Amino acid sequence: MNPDAELPRLLLVEDDPTSRAYLAAALQALPARVELAAGMEEALTLAGRGRHRAWLLDANLPDGSGARLLRRLRELDRDTPALCHTADPDPATLAALRDQGFDQIIGKPIEPGALREAVRRHLPAAVPLRVAEQPLRWDDAAATRALNGERAHVDTLRGLFLAELPQARARIHQALADGRHDQAHAELHKLRASCGFVGAGQLAARVRALAQDPGSTAALTAFDAAVEDLLEP
Template structure:
């Protein structure tokens, strides 16, 4: 019987990546972009074998959503995914009831291995996603993006197009939050962007996001972030002709 998964993720690029990766388990994937949408899709009886829940959502958080699902008596296995790396944050998600916490970005194989493990299939541990040393000065790392998507060039091109379509709006959100001094909104916008940069190999953008997360009040870090966004947009790789 095919595994059925409820994926909860609000960032379009990350959602597309995770859905494609999960389908390769194989599995049928229902996608929700918020707590409210997830609760509507889950219903009041067990429809899914597994929940893949983002730790931060526009109308709540993953721990609260998991509690609400459990309160309905639903019993699916729950995995969290997050761009956060702090040990305390990851530990809190496990304490909230998640079987495992996946740190984004990651290769498709890592997600697939985690899903197969929790549904009882024996698999080997997958290697984490990393940018390649010779690409750290470039805007794009093709090797990392291809590794994340199991070498599927068409998938890389499709995700990059979605990422580039979303990037101006994401940058506007970061810029507005920074100038308004809204630390929570800035943190949320950077968090959403961090994982999607990794999935598409936007290495310079990823570095600028990380730097601004480390120094959110720095006007220099913000300027470098905006410059990296312009360079990323202007240097987007052209898909190979069919």
């Protein structure tokens, strides 16, 4: 008997194969069976096989939108929590998604621990994590899965990432010093995306905190510390 068959089901809908692999890997520690779909029709087929504990829907899909998919899913179940993941930081877009019925909006790229925390509240509290959640300097498993199991690709990308990291930090510092928060936010958004692909979990969390509060000295100090930690030989 497959032990996963007794676990609560999660539906993850993401059309990009790399992002789908990364998000699925981030959810592996949860006591749940993650079912993957690349678009609306696949998602509806999976939802028709029984209730999910939560739906994680991409805002934009090749055969529709997250909001349109949510409307179709609500015809099957009116109570399942619906989370939307999107790379669009525009406040108007995020407000529209909430108005369309999503319980929570998750910005991409997202640090694995933050994703697990968002989903975990919808799972039975008595079931423990499959593995311990610990902050990771480098999340090798997530990075390798995000790149389809090619560890050599992870090593190559990390080398490029570390070579560019000092320049990225300098651009962020300069934009903040000049009061150009829009530019700083754009640079932080790009850096978070890179962190996701190379598994730089701790730095991704610090980048996210700084993006949320660009005027915070404490957030900037924590960001710098995470950068220095990665750059140390």
